[in-house]
Amino acid sequence: MSEHIVSRFDEELKDLARRIAEMGGLAERQVDHAMTALTRLDTTLARSVIDDDRRLDLLQHEAEEMAILTIARRQPMAMDLREIVGAIRISNDLERVGDLAKNIAKRVIALEGQFQSPKLLRGVEHIAELSLAQLKNVLDAYATRDLEQATEVRDRDGEVDAMYTSLFRELLTYMMEDPRNIGFCAHLLFCAKNIERIGDHATNIAETVHYVVTGELQLDERVKQDASSTTTVAFEG
Amino acid sequence: MNSLVQTPKTSARAAESTPHSLHPKVVAKDVNVYYGDKHALHDVTIDIPEKAVMAFIGPSGCGKSTFLRCINRMNDTISIARVTGDILIDDQHIYDPKLDVVQLRARVGMVFQKPNPFPKSIFENVAYGPRIHGLARSKTDLEEIVTASLQRAGLWNEVKDRLNEAGTGLSGGQQQRLCIARAIAVSPEVILMDEPCSALDPIATARVEELIDELRQNFTIIIVTHSMQQAARVSQNTAFFHLGILVETGPTDQIFTTPRDKRTQDYITGRFG
Numbered sequence: 001m002s003e004h005i006v007s008r009f010d011e012e013l014k015d016l017a018r019r020i021a022e023m024g025g026l027a028e029r030q031v032d033h034a035m036t037a038l039t040r041l042d043t044t045l046a047r048s049v050i051d052d053d054r055r056l057d058l059l060q061h062e063a064e065e066m067a068i069l070t071i072a073r074r075q076p077m078a079m080d081l082r083e084i085v086g087a088i089r090i091s092n093d094l095e096r097v098g099d100l101a102k103n104i105a106k107r108v109i110a111l112e113g114q115f116q117s118p119k120l121l122r123g124v125e126h127i128a129e130l131s132l133a134q135l136k137n138v139l140d141a142y143a144t145r146d147l148e149q150a151t152e153v154r155d156r157d158g159e160v161d162a163m164y165t166s167l168f169r170e171l172l173t174y175m176m177e178d179p180r181n182i183g184f185c186a187h188l189l190f191c192a193k194n195i196e197r198i199g200d201h202a203t204n205i206a207e208t209v210h211y212v213v214t215g216e217l218q219l220d221e222r223v224k225q226d227a228s229s230t231t232t233v234a235f236e237g
Numbered sequence: 238m239n240s241l242v243q244t245p246k247t248s249a250r251a252a253e254s255t256p257h258s259l260h261p262k263v264v265a266k267d268v269n270v271y272y273g274d275k276h277a278l279h280d281v282t283i284d285i286p287e288k289a290v291m292a293f294i295g296p297s298g299c300g301k302s303t304f305l306r307c308i309n310r311m312n313d314t315i316s317i318a319r320v321t322g323d324i325l326i327d328d329q330h331i332y333d334p335k336l337d338v339v340q341l342r343a344r345v346g347m348v349f350q351k352p353n354p355f356p357k358s359i360f361e362n363v364a365y366g367p368r369i370h371g372l373a374r375s376k377t378d379l380e381e382i383v384t385a386s387l388q389r390a391g392l393w394n395e396v397k398d399r400l401n402e403a404g405t406g407l408s409g410g411q412q413q414r415l416c417i418a419r420a421i422a423v424s425p426e427v428i429l430m431d432e433p434c435s436a437l438d439p440i441a442t443a444r445v446e447e448l449i450d451e452l453r454q455n456f457t458i459i460i461v462t463h464s465m466q467q468a469a470r471v472s473q474n475t476a477f478f479h480l481g482i483l484v485e486t487g488p489t490d491q492i493f494t495t496p497r498d499k500r501t502q503d504y505i506t507g508r509f510g
Contacts, residue, residue, distance in 0.1 A: 002503065002509070004506070005507050006507060074507075075465075075466055077493050077494075077505040078493060078494060078496055078501075078502050078505055078506050079506060081494065214495070216495075
């Protein structure tokens with residue numbers, strides 16, 4: 001795309017894009033660290049995740065302010081307008097991703113000293129890997145304005161949902177097997193839900209990329225595969 | 238009670254507004270304009286919907302004013318100008334040699350960039366058109382037309398006590414609304430506006446924009462503007478001209494969010510002038 005006649009406008013847009021890129025990198029790292037803290041039950045790392053969330057909040061605040069000022073100053077049109085609206089939306093999603101990572105980190109601290117068999121963690125690790133890959137891919141798609149990659153991310157969200165539903169069953173089963181697992185598994189269940197929500201935010205970002213590139217809002221409802229709200233496991237004991 | 242009163246009203250309005258926006262009032266087919274050897278406008282084909290506002294945008298010299306001036310045959314006044322192609326208003330060819338140009342200009346009013354009231358009283362400015370076109374049978378008739386026109390132009394309350402004062406003594410914004418009152422006094426069907434707000438301050442501009450929005454209930458309005466924000470605010474449809482070519486036309490909402498042509502995109506986002 002050629003440059004604006006007013007070069008300061010280009011600089012403003014670039015500054016905003018840089019801010020979003022920084023947020024993206026930070027959000028990814030926060031999720032990664034929160035998961036490492038969980039699998040290793042590392043409370044020091046968990047505390048640093050909690051502390052670093054403030055940075056993400058601050059960046060989101062700054063990005064939003066920059067976007068509002070640019071709208072006020074430049075009255076952007078067409079792709080510039082979509083670019084700025086996209087930045088506002090994505091910064092909100094990334095800020096929420098940071099909050100979810102922080103929630104996981106908080107649970108790591110709550111779990112301190114309650115070590116259980118590593119098999120309980122395996123399912124959560126799996127869903128975390130997938131969600132993190134979704135987040136990484138969608139941020140790449142945003143950076144390169146790659147419509148195809150964004151669509152792939154959107155289409156794969158069902159996998160995260162399906163994985164969450166099966167994890168929900170699995171954790172319920174562990175709880176039934178041995179009531180001593182209940183406390184640990186209950187926390188893991190919330191962690192898993194947080195991770196599933198991170199996947200949802202990746203999907204939101206994918207839809208925003210689609211909007212920024214094409215100008216069309218994606219209205220067709222995705223097929224939700226998170227069936228945990230209607231899932232029950234019969235007690236066989 | 239409220240729902241009983243309001244429901245039929247809204248549905249009647251919806252039924253009324255749909256066909257208006259679909260029916261073209263002005264139709265141009267392959268219009269070309271030459272100023273001597275210079276080919277100023279190339280094959281412009283466009284439908285302009287009735288009772289809606291159409292904005293023409295584009296950089297200076299793109300042909301938007303030239304095309305606007307074809308619609309009331311103002312280009313006839315320029316000796317070297319030559320117009321080819323067809324322009325129809327309600328299926329009538331306006332370049333038909335048998336057509337009375339004076340009558341045409343009563344049907345197609347015009348408001349210019351700089352307010353240009355006659356050096357006469359406020360009353361006379363508005364009364365002039367209806368009088369020469371024989372629209373008023375009596376003095377009372379004429380007074381009614383003047384009052385109604387000033388009211389519709391949103392100027393009545395400001396001037397009703399000084400109708401005999403000179404029109405040129407009003408403020409710039411008031412003068413422009415006086416020119417709009419003068420244009421609508423002869424009950425035109427189409428109103429052409431050539432950058433009507435470029436000499437006005439933001440408050441006077443807002444008043445004129447509010448007025449344009451009211452006038453579209455009864456008139457087909459075509460406005461040339463350099464302010465993209467103004468085009469976005471007042472129009473339902475937008476046409477983008479560049480280098481004498483009509484590049485793109487469509488609903489204003491679409492042109493300003495997702496233009497199809499790269500040239501439109503570049504222009505409205507401020508990438509070339």
